[in-house]
Amino acid sequence: MRVLLIGPPGAGKGTQAVRLAAHLSIQHISTGDLFREHIDQGTELGQNAHTHIRAGLLAPDEVTIGVIKERLARPDTECGFLLDGFPRNLAQAQALDGILADSKSRLDAVLDLEIPEAQVVRRIAGRRLCRQDREHIFHVDYSPAEVAGACDVCGGELYQRDDDRETTVRKRLEVIAARRRRSSTTTKLRAW
Ligand code: AMP
Numbered sequence: 001m002r003v004l005l006i007g008p009p010g011a012g013k014g015t016q017a018v019r020l021a022a023h024l025s026i027q028h029i030s031t032g033d034l035f036r037e038h039i040d041q042g043t044e045l046g047q048n049a050h051t052h053i054r055a056g057l058l059a060p061d062e063v064t065i066g067v068i069k070e071r072l073a074r075p076d077t078e079c080g081f082l083l084d085g086f087p088r089n090l091a092q093a094q095a096l097d098g099i100l101a102d103s104k105s106r107l108d109a110v111l112d113l114e115i116p117e118a119q120v121v122r123r124i125a126g127r128r129l130c131r132q133d134r135e136h137i138f139h140v141d142y143s144p145a146e147v148a149g150a151c152d153v154c155g156g157e158l159y160q161r162d163d164d165r166e167t168t169v170r171k172r173l174e175v176i177a178a179r180r181r182r183s184s185t186t187t188k189l190r191a192w
Contacts, residue, residue: 001026001080002105004087007113009172010120010127016113017084018135026080031088033134034067035059036161054162056171058088065095072099080108089179120173125166132156 001024005013014030021028035053038046045067049059058064068086071077087093100106115123123139130136130151138145138158145152163172 001108002100003080003082004107004110005082005084005113006087006110008115008117008120008176009169010123011113011115012123013084013113014135015137016111017082018137021082024080024082026082027077028084028135029068029071029077029081029086030084031059031064031068031086032084034071036134038067054168056163056168057175061089061091061095064088065092068092068096069099072103117173121166121169124164124169127164128158128160130154130156131159 003020003024003026005017005020007013017028017030035046035049039050039053040046045063048063052059064086068083072081083096087096123142126140126142128138128140128145130138130153132151132154133156136151136153136156137143138151145158149158150156151158162168
């Protein structure tokens with residue numbers, strides 16, 4: 001099964017993606033996680049992406065599309081995948097169309113998560129991730145760890161993503177709002 005999960009930051013894509021991918025026994029592919037892996041490994045691509053991510057901006061399309069093409073070419077996606085955070089604009093959606101056409105496959109479902117904008121900042125700014133496994137996600141108010149600062153699952157250190165800080169979250173929301181205003185249609189995909 002091939003599934004897309006779209007929605008604004010803070011809507012819960014990461015949390016739902018982990019559950020859904022496990023339920024469907026398919027690969028969870030998050031462009032944000034792929035970038036963070038590159039950043040941790042100190043690759044050139046990671047350094048380029050980090051400049052944009054830290055500033056609350058989208059990474060350049062050609063970089064993002066390259067990363068996703070490479071990931072979808074790996075054999076573990078043959079039985080299906082759940083894309084989380086890609087595509088985020090029309091150019092990326094068109095690139096995905098091309099990738100699917102080349103592999104003679106198609107999407108089975110697109111899920112669009114919605115969240116009132118007023119809740120976004122609080123949800124993202126309170127998010128904490130485990131350094132050992134970023135799929136272990138906590139929230140200081142809504143889903144706190146039993147021992148502050150330590151992952152309930154594996155004991156790993158919990159940290160806040162650079163781009164989850166309140167000022168960066170507000171910048172990310174501004175970027176989305178600006179894209180929406182610029183968009184000539186009301187297609188939601190153009191805004192995420
Ligand atoms: P996420 O983990 O999905 O919130 O993504 C974290 C950051 O990675 C985003 O704020 C963007 O800077 C970058 N990013 C993730 N996915 C994309 C994408 N499809 N296009 C461009 N930048 C992306």
